[in-house]
Structures are given as structure tokens and as C-alpha cells.
Amino acid sequence: LTAMLTAEQSELELRAFLAKTEPLNATERLKALQMFKSQHRYVDRIVWYNLDRTAPELNTGISRRLISMAVLHEMDDAKEALNAGKEYESSVISTERGSFMVTAVISPDKKQGLVGLIQQGILSKVKAESRRSMRLVLNPNPARKPGMKTADAGNLQESKVNQPEDNQGKSHYSNDEVIVKFKNSPAEQQMKQIRADIQAKSVQKLGNSYVFKSNKMQTKQLIQYFNKHDVEFVEPHFLYTANEQPSDGDGILRMTTDAGIGPNDTLYSKYQWNLPLIHAESGWLLSKGSSDVIVAVVDTGVDLTHPDLQGRLIPGFNAINNDQSPLDDVGHGTHVSGIIAAAVNNNLGIAGLTWNNPIMPVKVLDSSGAGNAYNVAQGIIWATDHGAKVINMSLGNYAQADFLHDAVKYAYDHDVVIVAASGNDNTSDPGYPAAYPEVIAVAATDSNSQKASFSNYGDYIDVAAPGVSIASTYTNDQYASLSGTSMASPHVAALAALIRSANPALKNIEVMDIMRNSASDLGTAGKDTYYGFGEIDITRALEASRVSASKTGEEQPINEADSGNPLERFLHRLFGY
Secondary structure (H helix, E strand, O other), X not given: OHHHHHHXXXXXXXXXXXXXHOOOOHHHHHHHHHHHHHHOOOEEEXXXXXXXOOOOOEEEEOOHHHXXXXXXXXXXXXXXXXXXXXXXXXXXXXXXXXXXXXXXXXXOOOOEEEEEEEEXXXXXXXXXXXXXXXXXXXXXXXXOOOOEEEEEOOOOOEOOOOOHHHHOOEEEEEEEEEEEEEOOOOOHHHHHHHHHHHOEEEEEEEOOEEEEXXXXXXXXXXXXXXXXXXXXXXXXXXXXXXXXXXXXXXXXXXXOOOOOXXXXXXXXXXXXXXXXXXXXXXXXOOOOOOOOOEXXXXXXXXXXXXXXXXXXXXXXXXXXXOOOOOEOOOOHHHHHHHHHHOOOOOOOOOOOOOOOOOEEEEEOOOOOOEEEHHHHHHHHHHHHHOOEEEEEEOEEEOOOOHHHHHHHHHHHHOOOEEEEEOOOOOOOOOOEOOOOOOEEEEEEEOOOOOEOOOOXXXXXXXXXXXXXXXXXXXXXXXXXXXXXXHHHHHHHXXXXXXXXXXXXXXXXXXXXXXXXXXXXXXXXXXXXXXXXXXXXXXXXXXXXXXXXXXXXXXXXXOOHHHHHOHHHHHHHHHHOO
């Protein structure tokens, strides 16, 4: 599905380019080709043909001599197709330089044609990341995280992970680190003694909590040492990983519309089955969001230059490296952000669930897709202190960590709605931070509103949302299809942002209750372990938020700039919504 998304988006962009350049002469067209190539990082070579042979071909990008014979044959076949008045799309071609696809488009009068050589390196990247999340390979990989230990989440008894499925119910931590929260911050002399006793390699502080890294002791020894001090808790420094799965193709071409008028985003009608399923289109008549309600995506960062996220991002934070921007080097955070806030009605790519809510990118997971508790907690607190009204965390671990819980409670006490993915191991073991009571825990459903096969479950699940074969933005200006509770969670975070935009007077607990109580009941009647209160319903939730507003005398009109749409103004006058 990712290959299909990439090919289709490339063809759409090539057709748009062809339409713009038809009136230009050869010199102007070559400059335009070079500009197009510079703006599209995944296009390796582009060739323009005048099919009536009144002008020579023009090309830009890598030289033909650097292209493998298999790819050259495909490019020649594409040219022959153009000469026959047809368009062309190859399968994915694997070479020593990577994976590629050749595509060719033709002008309506069949006089001009373009052949593009499209990089498909995104496929291997998506596959690698997805295999880790699906537990087809070890995740986290001990070879990439030296010194890491694995323990049963409930009792912290060390265990071995020899097979990918052994990760179920396990938590991972650094074997020379602990997190300590003192009842009273230690004085300078006491801290100096602690450093000497444990031969501290580094000490990080967040509030009254410290992360100690030792050159002398392992985690169990450190826990015994600090338990002799006046502490509220001492615990391992746990690792958190992204909760995504590979796409299996489910959901393709199952698109229906609930309001009858979908946005004009080029991939929307064919691939985004998920938004009509939860009644997003009719919900947009009630609220498209507000620039005042910021959604923090605490994840791997975001592709800051992705064209479908332009105008939707505000300055963020990199907890991995404070001196760098929160640039996504994985793809996961970019995918999550697009589900929430990809630009809508811009004739490009996909549509996000919100039209106006800004994304605050907070990078807490490194290039392996994992991050420690200190970085995650730091990201939560930073986002809260910098104005986030909603926080999405598509990450998790099976250990109940007091340190992370303190950060979650800090955000909750500051009226932030916190949403988290439940996990992808099809287990009832509670995953954190999703299972904390201050957090909305999200399970995943498929295009038939059935539990996704991988989705975790349990009494702590609050709601469910689409999480199978979800099309969204990805790194290098591209689009990908991913599955997982990581993809379900941002649907719920976006709904929270729409509710807070429609009725800013609501407190976080009220927003959480509205999302639970307006959900479409699935499975056994009432709340159950697979779906919680049910699958979210955008329209019902926003209607409920307006009822809540009217009870407090603060009912809002159709949301800010949205009311400029004549159809919406008419429906508002006619039906009162």
C-alpha cells in the first residue's frame, strides 16, 4: 500500500508539472524540470519528451550511466508507452543502489510526456520499522542498545528475550542506571557523597527526580543502595518504544463518505477509509479546530519540511539532543502528525482530522524508535509548559514507572488531555503510559470496526479508533501506510483537539468523558476489554461538546473561519448546528 501511495502521489505531481510547463519553451521547461527535481527529493531522474519530435528530449537528475540496466529497460518501456499514447507504471525494481519505480504520464492532447525515476527506499524503511513493531525481529534490539536488560513488567524479575514474541509483557531498561525521587532534594555535600559511592558517570535532574548512571554498580545494586536513603521511589530507567505495525493492505478502496462532500486532497478518496468511518466529514460542519488548541506529538519528531504539514507546525523540542531541532529520523512521528493535522483541501496528499490545530513536535525517541523514561518525561513537561492542550504518545512499555507517572500527573494537573496507544502484542498486560488513570488508552480497529488482531486489550482501554492500513505523511516528503495502536491514538488526540476548539471552557476530564460517552458501542454491550466504551465518533462527540457548552451558557457558533463556507452557514441556520 505504501508503494501504491508513493506511485500515485508521484504521478499526480508529474501531471500537475506537465500542465504548468506545456506553454513554456525548451529553455524555460529545462529550468522548470531542474526546479521540480530540487523540490522532490525522492525523484532521481525526470525526462520530458515532445512526442511529435518537434523538440529534443530534456532531462535532469542522475546520469543514465549510473542507472542499472533493469531500470533503464523500464524507462525505455515507459517511453515506448508514451509514444503509443499510454501512461506507464512499473513494479518496484530492486537494485544495488536501492529500490525504484518508473512512472510515465502524458498530456491530455498526447503531445507531451514525462518519465520519472522514483526512489522507493521508503519501502525498506517502512518494512524495517514495522517488523520491529510486529515483533518479527527483536525490539528493542540488544545489539543496538548495549547494556540493556529485560524484565517481567510485574515483578522486575530478569528474563531472556530470544524470540521476537518474547517481548510480550516485558520491559527493557539500562543496566547501569536508576531513577530516584527523593523526599527532599539532597544537599550539595550529600550529592557529592552519592556520586562518589556509585562512581557516577552522569546525573540528570528533573524536578525532585534524578537519573543516576554508574560506572560501578548495576541496576539492582543501585536500587539497594538508594533504598537506604530517604526516597519516595527508586526504579530502573525504562525504555519506551513506538507502537506501530506493518500494513497488511486491509482497508484499500473501502471508502464511503458520511457527509457526501469529501476534501480535495489527492489521496483522500482512495485511501483514507478511516475518516468517514468515524464520521469526520459531518463532524467538520461543527468544528474544524482552532489555532489556539495545540497538540503535542511526543514521538520521534516530525519531517519539518513536509509539504503537507506546512503551516501546521509550531516550534518544538528535542529531548534527545537539546541543541537540535525535533527532526524525524524514523518516520513514525511524521506519520502520527499527519493523521492529526495534514493540511486539508490543499489538492495534495492526505487530509488530517483537524484543519486548524497546530502540531508541536517533541522528539523523545531516537533513530531506533526507542527512548528512555527521562526523555519521555522531559518531553511531556516541556510540552505542558509551552502551551500544549492535548498530548499524543504513540509509545509504550509494560512497566508501571513512578517517574513517568509523575510527569503524566503534572500534565494532567495542568489541564492537558493525554492520549496514548495501548500496544501491539495482543495481550491484556497493561501498557504504560496508556494504563495510567490520567490517560485516555486507545485500542485499534480495522475498516470493519473489528478489533485489530494485534491490538492490546484490558480493563484500562477507554476507546478504540482506526489503526489498520492508515495512510499518512512520512519522511522525505512522502506518504506511507502503517498499522498499529500508534495510528489509532492520534485519531483520538485529534478528536480531543476538535472538542477543545469547539468548547474551550471544557476541562480535560470533561473532554475525556465526552469522548468515552459519545463512542459507538462495539463488542459486548457497554464498556468491554477490547473496545473500552467503543469506537470514537467525531460528530457525536462534537454534538455532545456543544450540549455541554449550552449548559454553561457558552455555546459556540460553527468554528471561527469555518463559518465562511456558505453551505455550512445555510445548514447552521436551517438545522441549528
